[in-house]
Structure formats: C-alpha cells, structure tokens
Amino acid sequence: MSDDQGWGQVGYYNHPILKTPNLVEMAKNGLRLDRFYAGAPVCSPTRASVLTGRANDRTAVFAHGEPMRIQEKTIAQVLKGMGYTTAHFGKWHLDGLKGPGVPILKEDIRNPGYFGFDEWISVTNFFDIDPLMSHKGEIKEYTGSSSDIIVRQALEFISKNKDDPFFVVIWYGSPHDPWSALARDKSEIPQQLEEKDRNYLGEIVEMDKSIGVLRNELKNKGLAQNTILWFNSDNGGLPQGGKEGVGGLRGFKGSVYEGGLRVPCIIEWPAQIDGGQISNYPASTMDIFPTIHSIVGLASNQMVRPIDGISIQPIFNSTTTIRQKPIPFKYRNKGALIDNDYKLVVEDIEKKHYALYDLKVDTDENEDILSTHAEKGSEMIEYYEHWLESVKHSIAGNDYEGGLSVPDPDSEFWWDTPAYKPYIEKWKDRPEYHDRLKRANKIEDR
Structure with missing residues (x-):
C-alpha cells in the first residue's frame, strides 16, 4: 500500500510525467480495479479498515494518528492462527503516535506483533531515505530509499518462509511528505520542475521500481504463480500533485469526494486471475479481509462484526459491475x-x-x-x-464480548510521550526530525 498516491498517479491512466512501468505490467498481468476506494480519505483510518474489514470509526481510528482498539481482530491474527507466517514492513500508524515516523518500541502494546505479525520492521508513520526503523523493538538504521529497503527486507523474510504459507504487508512511506528522492529516481522527472516536485514524483518512481523488484523476485523464487499480490493506495492524492494527480477527480486527501477516496488498485494472482482485466466494480479496502477470508476458507466467527466489506472474489474473471452491498x-x-x-x-x-x-x-x-x-x-x-x-x-464497545475492555487513549506526538523523551537528544540532528522537534519547542536550533 502506497502512502498519499493519487488515483491518477500511474502510467496506465496516462499521467503526463509518471510512467510507472512496473505497475503497468502488473495491471497487464492481473485485475485492475478502476473504482477502488480507500476506507477513508486519510491514512490511519484506512489502515484500520484493511486489517479488520470494518469502517474506521468502529475501530476507534477516527482520524490520522489515532490508535486502533486492542480488541479488534486483524487479518494477520486470523491467518497466523491458520498456520501462515506473517510479517509487516514499513509504515504502521495505528498506535496513536503522530509526527514523522520513529521506530516502534517493544513495549508499545499496539505494535504490529500484538496485532498478529510474527516479524516486523516498522515505523510509527511516514519515513524516507536512510530511516531509523524498529525490528521487533530493536532500533536499527537502514541505508537507501525507504521503498527499496522494505521490499528487500520483505523478500528476505519470504526467502526464509517460502516453503510455508506466508502473509506479508508492505506499507510504503511514499509519496508522503517531506519528499526526498535519490538522484537516480528523479532522473526521469523534468528538470524545469521545482525540486520539491521532482522529489515528490521521484518517490513514486522509486516505489514503482521496488514493485518491479518484488514481482521479479517472486518469479525467481517460483512463487509468483500462486501468490496473491494486492496493491492500492491509502487515500486520495495531494494538492501538490495537481488535478492530474487525482485523474481529474474532485477533491484531494481529506475529502469525501472522489479525489479523496478513489485510489489505484491492482490484484495479481496468475493461478486464478486472467491478466489484462479492467473492472468498474466498486470495491474498497474494507473488502480486503473478507476477500482473503473467502479465498482461504476461514470460519465465519473469525472476524469482529459487523463487517462493512464483502468478498470480491466472485468478480475475479467476471464482467459483473453490480455490487449488492453499498460502501x-x-x-x-x-x-x-x-x-x-x-x-x-x-x-x-x-x-x-x-x-x-x-x-x-x-x-x-x-x-x-x-x-x-x-x-x-x-x-x-x-x-x-x-x-x-x-x-x-x-x-460504544458493543461489538466485543464483555464490552470495551480498555478506554480509548488520546493520540499524541511521540516527542510528548515519556517513552520517547530519552531519544530526543539522540535524534535531534536527524533531518527527518530536526525541524519538527524545533517547531514543537523540544530543541533549540543548531
């Protein structure tokens, strides 16, 4: 899942600059959903909808940076119970922490491990070049572009677990601001654009390249044929991308008009989905869990109800465009x-x-x-x-047996929490944190 990529920012919608050859190739080999919607017009709520199949408010993720309830049952927890090895790589943003992404601490009760991920290399929020990340609570510094890092870490995990069923979530930090792209990823972006715009679009180039690496390595490992690869963005595009970034739709991120909700989506599964399909069937991130639930044959009691999504498995290799349940x-x-x-x-x-x-x-x-x-x-x-x-x-908590067990905590900036205060001095000169810490009056200028 990309971060702030608009519906129009793919080559197959004829973006004036972005070619995204790997997403184009993925679409040729899979099912392209032209009316796919993020569960919400901002990131954390959509992430909750992906993991639970439920509208974000049901999980108490009302807005960006708000924590998901620990009584929610996620797709990772359910698949893990079926014998799948599970992993999360990249942005998390479901533990109630705001501000640029920092490594998730081991003692965080809403870390990916709690919600069913055996392996995780994750950050609280958006992240860019040479990031600090958390490997199951151990803080590590990684070198390179954020998209390449998490895909290669995911592939390392897949290599170790390729003989068993696996479930991997890769949540990019791109193209969320502050935009920072490597020179090689900006080389195809016109020089006459402002540097921030070249960095912004360069992040999408970088992400697309990493998708190519992922797809090629799955083929090399003999896994591509029967691996479901599902790609989408977490919300509509930014005003930074202009109207072409949202494909001419009305509104941007944060809006409930099409430009804030409609996002690119491709599902590739060579063993079961004929390539080159384009569908106008309306679907959403709330459908991801129910669809996988249907494919693997889970019991009906494996999800917290009500569920707002439905399985879209019936539209694989189908021309139907009529959805029975509104979104x-x-x-x-x-x-x-x-x-x-x-x-x-x-x-x-x-x-x-x-x-x-x-x-x-x-x-x-x-x-x-x-x-x-x-x-x-x-x-x-x-x-x-x-x-x-x-x-x-x-x-009100009525979906959980026994009611709400833990009151919903407020979201807060990580630098205001006791757990992260010891790290402020260590991290104050890092470019991704310095300006934000200064604006929050946590440090003096250099």
Missing part, C-alpha cells in the same frame, strides 16, 4: 455512501447536509441530483443513517 464512509463529521453508480455525499453529518451524484455521467461530482432523484436519495439517506446508528453501537 459506507465516515471521516470526522463528513461521510459518503456509494451504491454502484450513485454516490451520496454528506458534507456535514450533524446538520444532515446531503448531496447525490450519478458517477456514471458525472465523475466530477458537479451536479447534485438529489432534488430530481428524490426516491433514490431518500433510500440512500435512510440506509446511511441506519448505518451511522450501527457505528455508534460499535464505538
């Missing part, structure tokens, strides 16, 4: 509901400010048709408000 979204006081071509947008949940769009003819979400499609609008509003009541029950 709901809630982010702070905004929301949306996608029911095939129709999309209900809620700009203000408390004030019930609704708009309805027909995405089949109005991808830009310019024409509110609520007044002319009153029956469909009323149907979707009723569904959404009923769903909101269900979410309130989840927030």
Whole structure:
C-alpha cells in the first residue's frame, strides 16, 4: 500500500510525467480495479479498515494518528492462527503516535506483533531515505530509499518462509511528505520542475521500481504463480500533485469526494486471475479481509462484526459491475455512501447536509441530483443513517464480548510521550526530525 498516491498517479491512466512501468505490467498481468476506494480519505483510518474489514470509526481510528482498539481482530491474527507466517514492513500508524515516523518500541502494546505479525520492521508513520526503523523493538538504521529497503527486507523474510504459507504487508512511506528522492529516481522527472516536485514524483518512481523488484523476485523464487499480490493506495492524492494527480477527480486527501477516496488498485494472482482485466466494480479496502477470508476458507466467527466489506472474489474473471452491498464512509463529521453508480455525499453529518451524484455521467461530482432523484436519495439517506446508528453501537464497545475492555487513549506526538523523551537528544540532528522537534519547542536550533 502506497502512502498519499493519487488515483491518477500511474502510467496506465496516462499521467503526463509518471510512467510507472512496473505497475503497468502488473495491471497487464492481473485485475485492475478502476473504482477502488480507500476506507477513508486519510491514512490511519484506512489502515484500520484493511486489517479488520470494518469502517474506521468502529475501530476507534477516527482520524490520522489515532490508535486502533486492542480488541479488534486483524487479518494477520486470523491467518497466523491458520498456520501462515506473517510479517509487516514499513509504515504502521495505528498506535496513536503522530509526527514523522520513529521506530516502534517493544513495549508499545499496539505494535504490529500484538496485532498478529510474527516479524516486523516498522515505523510509527511516514519515513524516507536512510530511516531509523524498529525490528521487533530493536532500533536499527537502514541505508537507501525507504521503498527499496522494505521490499528487500520483505523478500528476505519470504526467502526464509517460502516453503510455508506466508502473509506479508508492505506499507510504503511514499509519496508522503517531506519528499526526498535519490538522484537516480528523479532522473526521469523534468528538470524545469521545482525540486520539491521532482522529489515528490521521484518517490513514486522509486516505489514503482521496488514493485518491479518484488514481482521479479517472486518469479525467481517460483512463487509468483500462486501468490496473491494486492496493491492500492491509502487515500486520495495531494494538492501538490495537481488535478492530474487525482485523474481529474474532485477533491484531494481529506475529502469525501472522489479525489479523496478513489485510489489505484491492482490484484495479481496468475493461478486464478486472467491478466489484462479492467473492472468498474466498486470495491474498497474494507473488502480486503473478507476477500482473503473467502479465498482461504476461514470460519465465519473469525472476524469482529459487523463487517462493512464483502468478498470480491466472485468478480475475479467476471464482467459483473453490480455490487449488492453499498460502501459506507465516515471521516470526522463528513461521510459518503456509494451504491454502484450513485454516490451520496454528506458534507456535514450533524446538520444532515446531503448531496447525490450519478458517477456514471458525472465523475466530477458537479451536479447534485438529489432534488430530481428524490426516491433514490431518500433510500440512500435512510440506509446511511441506519448505518451511522450501527457505528455508534460499535464505538460504544458493543461489538466485543464483555464490552470495551480498555478506554480509548488520546493520540499524541511521540516527542510528548515519556517513552520517547530519552531519544530526543539522540535524534535531534536527524533531518527527518530536526525541524519538527524545533517547531514543537523540544530543541533549540543548531
């Protein structure tokens, strides 16, 4: 999963600069989902939806940097129970810590290990060149680009476990700011662009190269044929990327319009999925767990319910575009509901400010048709408000046996926590931390 990559920032959508040859090749060999949605328009909530199959508010990850409840059951925990060896590499951002990514401490009760990952080399948030990372609580410094580092660490893990079933999560730190790309990755970006823009796009080039390394090594190890490789971004693109970065859609990261929610997605599985398919079936990150649940034949009681996603396995090698269950979204006081071509947008949940769009003819979400499609609008509003009541029950802890066992802690910047205070002096001169620590009045300038 990439970090802040917009729907339009792939070569197969004819981005004016980015060619992403490895994602293009992956799409030729797999199923490209042109209407795939992040579970939320920002990162931590989407990450919770990937791991649980549930809308982010049910897990108490209401916004970026907020901690996921320890009573949630993740896809990693369930697969581990089935005999899969599990691993996480890269950005985590589900332990309640804000600020640039730092190594996750062993004593962090919301580390990847707690949520089912046998192996993990992870950071709390975004990370770039030559990062400090945590190998199961041991702080290590790695050399090179962040994308290349985590893919090569993942491949090392896969090599050791290739004779057994494995489940690997690779969560990139790119192209999240602050942008920093190696010279070789910026070489194909036009020189006339500002340096920050060249770094920004260079991070996507770097990430695409690492996907090529991953795919080639899976082939070399004889694993590509029956390994499911699922790629998507965690939320819509940034204003930094312009309208072309979101493929001309309305809005950016943080918005519940298409530009904030729709993301690139490819599923490659040569043994089961015919290559070169392009689907307009609406799907989301909430569908990842239910889909894998269906593929491996898990028992129905292996997930915390309600589940908001569904298995999309039936659309593999199918031309169907009709989804039976709408896709709901809630982010702070905004929301949306996608029911095939129709999309209900809620700009203000408390004030019930609704708009309805027909995405089949109005991808830009310019024409509110609520007044002319009153029956469909009323149907979707009723569904959404009923769903909101269900979410309130989840927030109250009613989804867990015995209720909520631990109160939801507040999110906080890592430099304000007692656990990280001893590291401030050690890390203060690192470029990824210095300016943020200075702005937070934790250090004096050099």
